[in-house]
Structure formats: structure tokens, C-alpha cells
Amino acid sequence: MKICGVVTEYNPFHNGHLYQLEEAKKKTGADVMIVAMSGNFLQRGEPAIIDKWQRASVAIQHGADMVVEIPSAFSVQPADLFAKGAISLLVKLGIDVLSFGSETGEGKDFSEAAKIYLENEELINKIFQKKQAQELTYAKNMSQLLKKYFPEITLDLTQPNNMLGFAYAKELQKKSEPISIQTIRRKNSHYHDQKVKADDRIASATAIRKLLLSSDEWLYKKKLPFPKETQLCLHQSKLVHWEDFFPYLKYKILTASLEELNQIYLMEEGLEYRIKAVIKEAESMTDFLTRLKTKQLSWTRLQRLCFYILLDQKKEEVEGRLKKIDYIRVLGFNKTGQAYLSKMKRQIKTPLITNVNQKNSTLLSYDITVGNVYRLADSCKIKSQDFRRKPIKID
Amino acid sequence: MKICGVVTEYNPFHNGHLYQLEEAKKKTGADVMIVAMSGNFLQRGEPAIIDKWQRASVAIQHGADMVVEIPSAFSVQPADLFAKGAISLLVKLGIDVLSFGSETGEGKDFSEAAKIYLENEELINKIFQKKQAQELTYAKNMSQLLKKYFPEITLDLTQPNNMLGFAYAKELQKKSEPISIQTIRRKNSHYHDQKVKADDRIASATAIRKLLLSSDEWLYKKKLPFPKETQLCLHQSKLVHWEDFFPYLKYKILTASLEELNQIYLMEEGLEYRIKAVIKEAESMTDFLTRLKTKQLSWTRLQRLCFYILLDQKKEEVEGRLKKIDYIRVLGFNKTGQAYLSKMKRQIKTPLITNVNQKNSTLLSYDITVGNVYRLADSCKIKSQDFRRKPIKID
Incomplete structure (x- = not known):
């Protein structure tokens, strides 16, 4: 029996x-x-445009046998922690x-690159700390460093998907289990493409989101870059974005003291003063982030920081949660997935959560809070994102 | 030169x-x-329906020579602290x-009652703690006690205005300055009247607010229980009520831990569990308070508690601020008031604040936060309730 894993966000699930x-x-x-899919808040510090249940459901209807949720502690994080x-x-x-x-490279290229990296990790970190140029992102700095000092790594790490895949490969290398890598060459669109081309059946999620959040007229087009089930979800739901949470973020920053803000995860020394000052003028999330953004503080990093302010997460709290995965949250499955889960139940030592209840809720308390905050933007008034929600079953 | 003081909330300023x-x-x-007027949040734990600047302005147009703001630390409090x-x-x-x-009684009745009370305060407190009936309010318990054990107090303390006046009289008694009391008999309406009667030129503020918040049609009536300046303010502004803050309160309760809620001012031991549970079901502020209310927890007390949760005010913080008045905030004046202020400037040792700026803002930081929170409900987008706002001048 062969089991294949995929890491996703599906925001939303599209033809790619x-x-x-x-x-x-x-x-x-x-x-x-x-x-393994992010829940309601995503890697780049954004809310998902539709909730995790709808995204999991579409995925199961299109080839996934089981969807598990990446705990929020890990989902709103840079590539390595994610x-x-x-x-x-x-x-x-x-x-x-x-x-x-991946943009280029086969599985073995990733495994080899990861192996070389881990063997030299201490050295790389030392060079990295000295050499990083402030105007470049982490990914760009790292790919330049590896290219210069480790020419034996043939993998092109300047591409965003390759960089993400490289992070997965490093994690796999750390595990004792022998797990292989199968890359799929991306078709048509690029990760960061901003535009959906006319009649483009495969477009990037970035481009799709941009279009969806600007107007929904586009949803009535004949050729869409996602399956009809995604289209249905997008029709039925209010699309969620950061602006929905901006009033709460503003309220939070206005009522928190400088000392409290200083303790928030990802808050850099002194940034709390600027945040306190800028929030008074900012009229929207976009406006707020535009005012805060500098060469050193990327949009993504600021979005993540804002997420942690919104959730009132202190440094020690978050760091404590990043030590290990201590539960597996199942969002949905089909017959194949369910049968596999029954079979594996005894072998898996980590608690498997299929129904959140009083008994196991302490374990998931952070995810539950994240779900409750996500619901503040939910005009459909779904009663709960977690408590008493059973996995989606699709036969 | 004779100076008369009046304590008010003017929510809104009416013919009474x-x-x-x-x-x-x-x-x-x-x-x-x-x-002396409450700012944007009032004694019973509610937001003012129109902001302090508009209310001060109308007051100066109708007989007040100067309006000063009761600091928020004291305004959202039971009668004695207020x-x-x-x-x-x-x-x-x-x-x-x-x-x-007052409903009944002259100035000297209040002064005498206050004197007797203060002379026997320790004893009264002891009896009070033993005798209070849980189904009665503080005011009712206290008036029954005084009637029974101190028949020499002839003042009728079962009336709400008398009870409030009695609190003022007690405070005056504690001061070394000889200050007399002049009562004005209330006309027509009663403090807690729920209805404005047809063509009633004097109605209670409670009745007026109830009508205003249910519909504004009523504002077009010919005979109104308030002057045209109040009518104008009510027309120009979005009327603010607790429901405007309910999403923020909900967000706050959802993201705060039980330990954090436990530390909030006025939070009774164990109530935080009920609040955490009830907020998940509550669909509005009215719904929330209705679910929380018990015989022991009055609506007013709960509203005040919710205000302190909204402002994230811990017990020690609030208690620290209640020790003394350490600034006098001037909201507005006419020529008479301004002349008096110029004359008094040197004699008053407490800082007089006419313009909030970087220099004096630390002193008023709590009021500034209260103002910022109030502005969250303000669709008119007034830039600031405090910073750089100069007193209203009406000649």
C-alpha cells in the first residue's frame, strides 16, 4: 500500500x-x-477567502482521500516552520x-540539496548572519548564499515553489522514515502571477484571489480556472479578507499598552511605537500595511505580525507551541481515507481528533480561538469552526 | 462672586x-x-449617544459658563465614586x-443626612454587610437601612435623584471648603420614566434615549423635549449605543484567557467562565446582557463590567486611578467661563488641560484610550476625541 502526502493551502482549490x-x-x-492543509489563517498571514471546511470538501471531491489541518501554530509561519x-x-x-x-528539479535534487544543507547547517547560519543584504528577502539571501558557497547544490532555489519544496525536503531529511519525493512540474502559471489570462484554465491562486476580492462578476465567466465545486463555494460564501478584521486589529492596538504590544510574537524592538502611532491614521488594512512597510519589513511579515496581534499571542506562548505537533486534526475523508485511518488508528501515537469536544478541547484551544476570530468575519453565521464539527465524509 | 457647580451627563441635553x-x-x-459632565462613557456603563463635544456645546448654549469632563476613571462608576x-x-x-x-428635600436636609452618615460610616458599613438582601439593589438596601437605624435622617432616599444627591452631599461633607447645596425640584418626569408622553416638553433622558434608539422619526415632531441645538446634534450624528461595541467586546472575550478576564475590574470570582460560555451564543449586546443578568447582577453592573472588559482594565489599574483627581479637563466655555478660568489659573494647583498634546498626554492616557474606543463607533470619522482638540468657545 502506497501513501502519498501533499502540503497545501487551497485558497481556493483551482485547476492547478x-x-x-x-x-x-x-x-x-x-x-x-x-x-495537509492550512486552516483558516494561512502561511502568509492572511485569512483564507473561504473556510477550511469548504476548501477540504472541494479537495476531497477532486482526488484527496483525507484532509488534515496544519495546526495554526505552524500554518501562519515562514516556510521552514510551516x-x-x-x-x-x-x-x-x-x-x-x-x-x-516545482519549477525545476526532480525529487532527488531536492533530497540531495537538503542533505548538503543539513550537513552544513551551522556553517550556513554563520555565513547567513554575516552576509544577508537588508534589501533582499530571506529566500533571496539564502539562495544567493547557497549558490555561492555550495555549488554542488544544483537545484534552482530562486524559484518560490522550489524554495518551499526545499523546506519540505529538509524536514523529511530530519526524519528517520525513508520517504521519497515526487515533484510535479507546474503548468502555465507562475506562483506569483498577478493576472489571470483570458480563458486561462490554470491560473495562480494569487491571481485568482486578487480578481475575486476586487469583483465577483468574473465568477460568471464560462471558462474558470477552478472546478464548479469551488465556484459554488465562492458563490455561497462571503469572501473573507484582512479588511474584515481591521476594525478588531485597530481596537486591539488602541487598547493594548506598549508593553503588551512589545511582548507579541514577531514584534521587533521598537516597532510597537510605530504601530501605535500609525494605527491612528490608518483607514484600512491596506493603508495600515502600506504605511508600515519598509525594505526590512515585508508585507508578509507584517501580515503575520498583525495576525499575532489580533490573536494576542505572546512570544513564549507561540514558541511553546512550535516544539512539536501534539494532535492530528482530521477535516474530512472519503471511503479510502476513512479505511486507511481506521487501519492506522492504533499505530499513530499522537491523538487523532475527529470531533472537538470538552474532553479534547484544551489540546486545540489555540485553533479554537483562531476559528472563533475567523468567524467574526463570517456573515453566514456558521455556529462553529471547531466545536462539535465532524469530519466531512464524501463517498 | 458666586460660583455654582452642577454634575451632569446630558445624554442628551433636554428641557429638564x-x-x-x-x-x-x-x-x-x-x-x-x-x-462637571461625564465624557463619552457614562455612569451606568453606557456610551453617550452623542459625543462629549456636542453635549458640552449645547450646554454652553443653554446656561453653562464652563464644562469640565469627569475623568472616565470616575464616570463609569456607582454613585459614590462618580x-x-x-x-x-x-x-x-x-x-x-x-x-x-431632587424629588424632595432641601439643601440642608441633604447636608444633615450626609453628616449623620459620615459620623456613623463604620457602623453603617458593618450593618450593611450583614443586612443586605440579595434581591435588592445597593440603593434600596441602603435606604432601608438608614430609615430603620437612623430615623433622624428625614430625607427620602428611596428616590433615585435623592440618592445621587446624597452621594454628592457626602463628598461635600468630606471637603474642608464650606459649600452649600441648592436643590431644584424636578418637574413632570421621573428619572426612570420609560415613555415620553405626547407633547411632553420635559421628559426623562431614559425615555428620550429609548425613543431615539428605536427610531428617529420622532425627531421630526413639532414639540420636542429638548432645544433645537440638541435636535441638530442628533440629526447630524450617528447615535452611538452599546450594540456598536458588541463586536469588539465579543472579539475581546473570545481572545482573552480566563486568567486575563479574571483580573478585569468588577469581575466577580467565577463570572469569567459564564461570560466565556455565554458570548459564544449571544447575538447582540442586549441578548448577551439578558443571558447574563441575574438577581445579584444588575444590568447596570454588567454594563460597567463590559465597559471594563472592552477597555481591558485590570483591578489594580482602575483602583490606582481612583485615588485622586490629578487633572482638570476643560471641554468648553463662554466669555464668562473663560474669564473665570483665567482668574483662577494660578490658584488651582491641579493641572488644567485645555489642549491635549504630547506633553500632557500621559496624564490623560486612559481618557484618550476611552476616546479612541468611542471613535470605533463613529461613522462620522471625527479625527480625534482628545488629541489637539481645543475647548469649545461660545461667545
Whole structure:
């Protein structure tokens, strides 16, 4: 029996994701496809435009046999921590192979690059701290460093998907389980593409979101870059974005003291003063972030920081949660996924959560709070994102 | 030169207030009328329906020579602490006489009752703690106790205005300055009247607010229980009520830990558990308070508690601020008030704040936060409630 893992956000699930799932299943010959997906807040510090249940449901209708949630502690994080959470989950669930989209490179290129990196990690960190140029992002600094000092790494790390895949590969290397990598070449669109081209059946999630949040007229087009189930979800839901949380963020910053803000995870020394001053003038989230952004403080980093302010998460609290994955939250499955889960139940030592209740809620208290905050933007008034929500079953 | 002080909330300024101001000036023969008014959040834990600047402006147009703000630390409090703040302010400003509305009783009845009370305070507190019936309010318990054990107090303390006046009288008794009391008999309406009667030119503020918040049609009536300046303010502004803050309160309760809630001022032991549970179901502020209310927890007490949760005020913080009045905030004046202020400037030792700026903002930081929170409900987007706002001048 072959088990393949995929790390995703599906914001929203589109034809590129469908292609990747189908190709992964075909190329790996997997019997079970397990998807580790971010919950309601995502890697780049943004809320998902539709909730995790709807996104999981569409995924199961299009090739995923099981969807598990990457705990919020790991999902709203830079690539390395995000990868740590996602890969740990998948390894606990017994995957044999990990599949991800890449711009170039095969599985072995990623494994080799990861091996070289880990063997030289201490040295790399030392060089990195000295050499990093302030005007470049972490990814750009790191890819330049590796290219210069470790020419034996042939993998092109200047591409965003490759950099993310590299993070997964490093996490896999740390595990004792022998897990292979199957890359899928990305079709048509690029990760950061800003525009959906006319009649483009595969577009980047960035481009799709941009269009969705500016107008929904576009949803009535004949050729859409996502399956009709995604279209239905987008029609039925109020699309959630950061602006929905801006009033709460503003209120929070206005009522928190400088000392309290200083303790928030990701808050850099002194930044709390600027945040306190800028919030008074800012009229929207976009306005707020535009005023705060500098060469050193990227939009993504600021979004993550704002998420942690909104959730009132102090440094020690978050760091404590990042030590290990201590539960596996199942969002949904089909028959194949359910059968696999029944079979694995005894082998998996980490608690498997299929129904959040009083008994296990302490374990998930942070995710529950994240869900409650997400619901503040929910005009559909879904009673709960977590408590008493059972996994989606699709036969 | 005779100076008369009045304690008010003016939510909103109506014909009853106008009558009281005119009568007070006439009866006391005062040269200067000084009004101590609550800011944007009021004694019973509610936001003012229109902001403090508009309310101060109308007051100055109708007989007040100067309006000073009761610091928020004292304004959202039971009668005794509210009186402590208001009376301290007025005494610092050099009043000779205090005027207030009462159902029955003359100035000397209040002074005598206050004197007897203070002479026996320790004893009264002891009896009070033993005798209080849980189903009665503080006011009812206290008036019953005084009637039973101190028959020499002839003042009827079962009436709400008398009870409030009694609190003022007690504060005056504690001061070394000889300040007299001039009562004004209330006309027509009763403090807690729920209905404005047809063509009633004097109605209670409770009744007026109830009508205003249910519909504004009523504002187009010919005979209104308030002057046209109040009507204008009500027309121009979005009327603010607790529901405007409910989303923030909900967010706050959802993201605060039980330990954090436990530390909030006025939070009774264990109540934080009920609050955390009830907020998940509550769909509005009215719904929330209705679910929380018990015989022991009055609506007013709960509203005040919610205010302190909203402002994230811990027990020690609030108690620290209640020790003394350490600034006098001037909201507005006419020529008479301004001249009096210039004359008094050197005699008043407490800082007089006419313009909030970087230099004095630390002193007022709590009031500034209260103002910022109030502005969250303000659709008119007034830039600031405090910073750089100069007193209203009406000639």
C-alpha cells in the first residue's frame, strides 16, 4: 500500500491543484492521497477567502482521500516552520512519498540539496548572519548564499515553489522514515502571477484571489480556472479578507499598552511605537500595511505580525507551541481515507481528533480561538469552526 | 462672586436640564455656572449617544459658563465614586454652591443626612454587610437601612435623584471648603420614566434615549423635549449605543484567557467562565446582557463590567486611578467661563488641560484610550476625541 502526502493551502482549490493531485497520484501510484492543509489563517498571514471546511470538501471531491489541518501554530509561519508542522503531520500519518509542485528539479535534487544543507547547517547560519543584504528577502539571501558557497547544490532555489519544496525536503531529511519525493512540474502559471489570462484554465491562486476580492462578476465567466465545486463555494460564501478584521486589529492596538504590544510574537524592538502611532491614521488594512512597510519589513511579515496581534499571542506562548505537533486534526475523508485511518488508528501515537469536544478541547484551544476570530468575519453565521464539527465524509 | 457647580451627563441635553440650569442660576444668584459632565462613557456603563463635544456645546448654549469632563476613571462608576470624581473637580474649581435636582428635600436636609452618615460610616458599613438582601439593589438596601437605624435622617432616599444627591452631599461633607447645596425640584418626569408622553416638553433622558434608539422619526415632531441645538446634534450624528461595541467586546472575550478576564475590574470570582460560555451564543449586546443578568447582577453592573472588559482594565489599574483627581479637563466655555478660568489659573494647583498634546498626554492616557474606543463607533470619522482638540468657545 502506497501513501502519498501533499502540503497545501487551497485558497481556493483551482485547476492547478487538481492537475497536481492527479499527476501526483499517477506518478507515485499511491493508494491513498493525504492532504495537509492550512486552516483558516494561512502561511502568509492572511485569512483564507473561504473556510477550511469548504476548501477540504472541494479537495476531497477532486482526488484527496483525507484532509488534515496544519495546526495554526505552524500554518501562519515562514516556510521552514510551516514545513516543520506540515511534514511532521504527514510523517505521523505514515506517508511513503511526498509530492509537490516545482519549477525545476526532480525529487532527488531536492533530497540531495537538503542533505548538503543539513550537513552544513551551522556553517550556513554563520555565513547567513554575516552576509544577508537588508534589501533582499530571506529566500533571496539564502539562495544567493547557497549558490555561492555550495555549488554542488544544483537545484534552482530562486524559484518560490522550489524554495518551499526545499523546506519540505529538509524536514523529511530530519526524519528517520525513508520517504521519497515526487515533484510535479507546474503548468502555465507562475506562483506569483498577478493576472489571470483570458480563458486561462490554470491560473495562480494569487491571481485568482486578487480578481475575486476586487469583483465577483468574473465568477460568471464560462471558462474558470477552478472546478464548479469551488465556484459554488465562492458563490455561497462571503469572501473573507484582512479588511474584515481591521476594525478588531485597530481596537486591539488602541487598547493594548506598549508593553503588551512589545511582548507579541514577531514584534521587533521598537516597532510597537510605530504601530501605535500609525494605527491612528490608518483607514484600512491596506493603508495600515502600506504605511508600515519598509525594505526590512515585508508585507508578509507584517501580515503575520498583525495576525499575532489580533490573536494576542505572546512570544513564549507561540514558541511553546512550535516544539512539536501534539494532535492530528482530521477535516474530512472519503471511503479510502476513512479505511486507511481506521487501519492506522492504533499505530499513530499522537491523538487523532475527529470531533472537538470538552474532553479534547484544551489540546486545540489555540485553533479554537483562531476559528472563533475567523468567524467574526463570517456573515453566514456558521455556529462553529471547531466545536462539535465532524469530519466531512464524501463517498 | 458666586460660583455654582452642577454634575451632569446630558445624554442628551433636554428641557429638564435647561430648566434645572436656569433655576439653579436664579436661585443661587451665581455669576458663573460650572458643569462637571461625564465624557463619552457614562455612569451606568453606557456610551453617550452623542459625543462629549456636542453635549458640552449645547450646554454652553443653554446656561453653562464652563464644562469640565469627569475623568472616565470616575464616570463609569456607582454613585459614590462618580460623586467623588465630580465633586472633587468642582471643589478644585472653587464652587460656593452645588445645585442638583431632587424629588424632595432641601439643601440642608441633604447636608444633615450626609453628616449623620459620615459620623456613623463604620457602623453603617458593618450593618450593611450583614443586612443586605440579595434581591435588592445597593440603593434600596441602603435606604432601608438608614430609615430603620437612623430615623433622624428625614430625607427620602428611596428616590433615585435623592440618592445621587446624597452621594454628592457626602463628598461635600468630606471637603474642608464650606459649600452649600441648592436643590431644584424636578418637574413632570421621573428619572426612570420609560415613555415620553405626547407633547411632553420635559421628559426623562431614559425615555428620550429609548425613543431615539428605536427610531428617529420622532425627531421630526413639532414639540420636542429638548432645544433645537440638541435636535441638530442628533440629526447630524450617528447615535452611538452599546450594540456598536458588541463586536469588539465579543472579539475581546473570545481572545482573552480566563486568567486575563479574571483580573478585569468588577469581575466577580467565577463570572469569567459564564461570560466565556455565554458570548459564544449571544447575538447582540442586549441578548448577551439578558443571558447574563441575574438577581445579584444588575444590568447596570454588567454594563460597567463590559465597559471594563472592552477597555481591558485590570483591578489594580482602575483602583490606582481612583485615588485622586490629578487633572482638570476643560471641554468648553463662554466669555464668562473663560474669564473665570483665567482668574483662577494660578490658584488651582491641579493641572488644567485645555489642549491635549504630547506633553500632557500621559496624564490623560486612559481618557484618550476611552476616546479612541468611542471613535470605533463613529461613522462620522471625527479625527480625534482628545488629541489637539481645543475647548469649545461660545461667545
